[in-house]
Amino acid sequence: MPERNDSTVTEFILCWLTDQPELKLPLFPLFLGIYLLTVLGNLGMIILIVLSSHLHTPMYFFLSSLSFIDLCYSTAITPKMMVNFVAKKNVISYQECMTQLYFFLAFVISECHMLAAMAYDRYVAICNPLLYNVTMSYQVCSWMIGWVYGVGVIGASIHTFCMLRVVFCKANTINHYFCDLFPLMELACSSTFINEVFLLYLSAFNILVPTLAILGSYIFIIVSILRIKSTEGRFKAFSTCSSHFSAVAVFFGSLAFVYLQPFSLRSKDKGKVSSVFYTTVVPMLNPMIYSLRNRDVKLALSKLFHKMKFHV
Structure with a gap:
């Protein structure tokens, strides 16, 4: 990472979610519970997949990677956000802010493409089951994870x-609960035109391309499901896909609501509320949606508990 610029600002002050300070204490246990569930759910899923040999398949290889991404980018945001519930002033240094920005972006972009990779895996499994082992070989999965x-x-x-090229000279209060691109650009004393151009084009690529890939995969999946004669089989497949x-x-x-709007038209407060969904809620829900409703995962949990009980 290049050296920091000549900004006179050495630290930033992070704002809270709303302008109602009386909600801080009531919401602290809520977000603490969400974060604990996120850590337990995703870390537990990774350990379960590693320990269960029958889960060593491409689908669960992607699931473990998704859990790792959710765990990492939630950890980059949520603990610092919870400090703001109990501290009078939530201060973050310039270096810490840029580090948080980097890791948040790295993992949230990775999640976009991981979801597309998982959709493609399900497309191959449902639409071309006979070629699944060949198409989703270990080498192919490794290349996809690398991508x-x-x-x-x-x-x-x-x-x-x-962002490191941007100069921050006076204002240092970030109108957000973490260091994000738009709130930081609002504090800039220098031009942010290059930042806005890269943000628009990279956001379009990292959001629209995976979205189109997921939609395309689901279209083919739905067509294949409609060909299933069994009503029970259709309902089960549609339930999983929904x-x-x-x-x-x-x-x-x-993500689209926050990053695909023109800089001049975006709503600051609505952007913060939208950010809560993909920084705190989605990482908590993913283990439940993708894994805990899965029969193989339930079987693996049952076997693991049985082994633990036997050893005890």
């Missing part, structure tokens, strides 16, 4: 490098 993290690192590096699609809609919808 997911590679795009995240490159995108985060570009955004962070552009849960997945609901989580994708919340994640990409909130």
Whole structure:
């Protein structure tokens, strides 16, 4: 990461979600509970997949990677946000702010493409089951995972490098609960035109391309499901797809609302509320939506508890 610029601002002050301070204490246990569930759910899912040999398949390989991404970018945001519930002034240094920005962007961009990779995996499994083992080989899955993290690192590096070139000279109060691109650009004393251009084009690529890939996969999946003669089989498949699609809609919808608007038209308060969904709620829900309703995961949990009980 390049050296910091000549900004006179050495630290920033993070704002709260709303302008009602009386809600701080009541909401602290709520967000603490959400974060604990996020850590337990995602970390537990990773451990379960590693320990259960029959879950060593491409689908669960992607699920473990998704859990790792959710755990990381939630940890980059939520603990610092909770400090603001109990502290009079939530201060973050310039270096910490840029670090938080980098890791948040790296993992949130990776999640966009990971969801697309998972949708493609389900498309192959449902539409071309006979070729699944060949199409989704270990080498192919490794390349896909490499692409997911590679795009995240490159995108985060570009955004962070552009932000490091911005000069912050007077105002240091960020109208957000974490260091995000738009709130930081609002404090800039220098031109942010390059930042806005990269933000628009990279956001379009990292949101629209995975969204189109997911929609395309689901179109083919739905067509294949409609060909199933069994009513029970159709209902089960549609139920699984609707849960997945609901989580994708919340994640990409909130991202699009924040990052695909022109800089001059965006709503600051609505942007903060939308950010809550993809920074805190979605990472908590993903283990439940993608895994805990899965029969294989329930079986793996049952076997793991049985082994633990046997050893005890």
